[in-house]
Amino acid sequence: MGNFRRVPVGIVGASGYGGVQLVRLLMDHPEVEVVYLGGESSAGKPFGELYPHLAHAVNLPVEEVDPEIIGDRTEVVFLSLPNGLACEMAPKLLEKGCLVLDLSADYRFTDLTTYTNWYNKQRTDSATAATAVYGLPELYRSRIAEAQLIGCPGCYPTASLLALSPLLKQGLIIPETAIVDAKSGTSGGGRQGKINLLLAEADNSLGAYGVTRHRHTPEIEQICSDLAGHEVMIQFTPHLIPMVRGILATVYATLRDPGLVRDDLITIFRAFYRNSPWVRICESGEYPQTKWACGSNMCYIGLEVDPRTGRVIVMSAIDNLIKGQAGQAIQCMNIMMGWDETLGLPKLGFYP
Ligand SMILES: NC(=O)C1=CN([C@@H]2O[C@H](COP(=O)(O)OP(=O)(O)OC[C@H]3O[C@@H](n4cnc5c(N)ncnc54)[C@H](OP(=O)(O)O)[C@@H]3O)[C@@H](O)[C@H]2O)C=CC1
């Protein structure tokens, strides 16, 4: 007793959806102390004014963002900002010795030309970007443990890749036949108002968007190519669904061996994720629902084989704001710090 010291952490973009999840979860994390919250339009306000239900637990102001000051006060920094801002701040924070977890797309790509083509931003930090590790612990746990900079995955890629990885890694499917059909709640679009996310627009409606050109396509393809050992193209179609939280990704692909049955694949998926506490494989024929995952860091996976078409169908459900964003970043921090991967993360969803 007496020597225990909590690690000082900062959250930049604390007023946004990802930021408030980080605040909520990190306030209860046994090893860290939240010492800095940053924002832009909210700077200067007490955090409890933005989120009154948290005022009794969070007695911090939102401050202006100055990497020099953040670097002096913290050891771990979460950047939960719109795309294109983290790459301006991370090099300075890393220089100051911080561990940096970026929730945007800035450090997800090994090839910055791909980033520039899809995100329309030129980069001057290629040396820094080359040190970043893709923060999907179920695939890159040992590399995350050694990293100083993490590019946390997007929400759709998290759900999609957890469904596809065992199939690609074991060579069970013809990669080019893979189709990802995914649905997201409106919180996936963030808190900074967009007309299509208003209740009056999104309610009673279900539609696809970004068909053939959503920016998560190259991210999913990058990791699929890594797993398959060659360049892979994936068909990805996202949909906006009238609910607030959650993503369901349904993946279809042709099996190389049409003799495989569902139980074979369940055994393979269970073995693949045997050391992954945040993935649960449904065993007795249930198909996962987003409400099972909402509020937790869990990804639920169910699967089926269609003997008529020779296709496997994998369903993957997550909470986009937790396993798809803030929870995954905390899971990565736990690994980087050598702590138990489950520390401070919710195992059980809100519902019912
Ligand atoms: N929502 C989701 O499901 C997921 C989102 N992501 C990614 O995570 C990141 C954050 O997303 P999300 O939480 O939804 O976003 P929000 O729109 O909800 O929040 C954005 C935050 O960024 C802050 N901000 C914006 N511009 C600046 C600036 N120039 N300087 C400092 N702070 C700034 C805002 O501060 P203020 O309010 O003070 O202006 C706000 O706190 C994004 O890159 C997103 O793509 C990743 C996975 C899932």
Ligand SMILES: CC(=O)N[C@@H](CCC(=O)OP(=O)(O)O)C(=O)O
């Ligand atoms: C419903 C909705 O709008 N979803 C967002 C998901 C974006 C996201 O969170 O991903 P990044 O981290 O890569 O920005 C979208 O499709 O753009």
